[in-house]
Amino acid sequence: MSHTCTKVTLRQRAISKGRISLYLDYYPAVRHPETMQMSRREYLGIYIYANPKNEMERAFNGEMLAKAEAIRCIRVQALINEDFGFLDRNKMREDFLAYFLKKCRKKEQKWRIVYMHFSNYVQGRCTFGDLTVDLYQGFAEYLLKAKKLRREGRISHNSAAAYFSTVRAVLKLAYRDKWLKENINNFLDKIEAKQVKKEYLTLDEVKQLAQTPCEHEVLRRASLFSCLTGLRISDILNLKWEDFELAPDYGYCIRIKTQKTSTEATLPISYEAYELCGEPSTGKVFKELRRSMVNYPLKKWIQEAGIKKHITFHCFRHSYAVIQISLGTDIYTVSKMLTHKNVATTQIYADLVSAKKRETAEKISLK
Known part of the structure; x- marks a missing residue:
């Protein structure tokens, strides 16, 4: 033919x-x-x-x-x-904000926050034809000076870096979906994140927290569950009883698809972590848990436990990583448990373990 x-x-x-x-x-x-x-x-x-x-x-x-x-x-x-x-001569006139919002529905909450900032920046109107390098570089400058949407103060430098990375991800999707003829990302400079101190709890502090009553028992159980598993708040909120299964060794595992990175994994958990989930049922495990609880209620509980550090819910994930490494778990295994795509990401926690550094320093002796 x-x-x-x-x-x-x-x-x-x-x-x-x-x-x-x-x-x-x-x-x-x-x-x-x-x-x-x-x-x-x-x-x-x-x-x-x-x-x-x-x-x-x-x-x-x-x-x-x-x-x-x-x-x-x-x-x-x-x-x-x-x-x-x-x-298709109409594509450039199509509403980019509508496309952005549609992509937000399957992503974590951060995407919606970035969408709102971008919408504010373009004053509620932006077509695909408006997307240029200058527009995006201007948005980068906007983020570095922007105020938070619902709270006082400006967004942090690292939040600005993360937000700009998200809006660049939307550009990549638009290029993949053939809404753009060229990938504008190739001409954009990212906002470099600054190295910040990762706060975490020691094992003794986690035990101290476990012994302190909390006004919201579900917050206490979810927080300790994070310390024992390293799961993010987004994944704990979405955790269902259907995600649990018995491993061949009769230990418990959870099958998850992380909300932040869409990584699928089967993670073993201890029986102690399983007990924190409460009585087996159907649907969500931590039914009464609300995101609002990780603000003032969590801060109040931390203070009542006598812990002076600035601890957020995400710090429980840091605590899990640091405690595991300090107890001798190899970094590759910790990386897999945290569902990191790159071991280099996990390496940050190894640098925090001063006890292991001290042990290394004492290994070589001339006496």
Whole structure:
């Protein structure tokens, strides 16, 4: 079966006011890959004088005809490469904010926060055609000075870095979905995160916390569960009884797909961690747990335990990693339990374990 090559011809059509409209004629017609409609003509929006009166008008006609011919050559090359993006002339006018919001629905809460900041920056209107390097670099500068959405103060430098990384991820998706003809990310500089101290609890402090009553018992159980498993708050909130299973060694495991990185993993947990989940049932494990509890209620409980450190719920994940490494668990295993994609990410916790550093320092002796 022979393949008929589409011929692209530059044609002219007389219109009003002594002008001629230039258009491309495709034969045979080409089919739009999304609408499946056949397309024969493409008007270029280029006009020339029907009867040029002077040298300037003749020169203008020559320049416009040259530009139209250049477009014709590009279209021929696109057809050979089976790149039909030029058929959709409305994409650049589509609402990028609507696309961004749609992507947020399957992502973690941070995506919605970034969406709200970006919407504020563009004053509620942004098409795909508006997306430029300058727009994004301006948004980076906006983030470095922006105020928090619901609380007092400005967002931290590292939060700005994370937010900018998220909005770049949306760009990557838009390019993958063929809404953009080029990946703008290739021309953007990221906001470099600053090294900050990761706060964590020692094993003795975790035990101290476990012995301190909490106003919200579900918060106490979920917090200690995080200390024993390293799970994030987002994954604990989504944890269901259906995610538990018995391993061949009759120990308990949980099958999760992390909300932050969409990583699927089967993680063994201790019986002590399993007991913190309460009576086996159906649906969510920590049913009464609310995100609002990890703010003031958590802070109050930490203070009542006599712990002076600034501890957030995410610090329980840090605590799990540091305690495991300090007790001799190898960094590769800890990395797998934390569902890190790169061991280098876990290496940060090894640097926090001063006890292991001291042990290393004492290993070499000349006495």
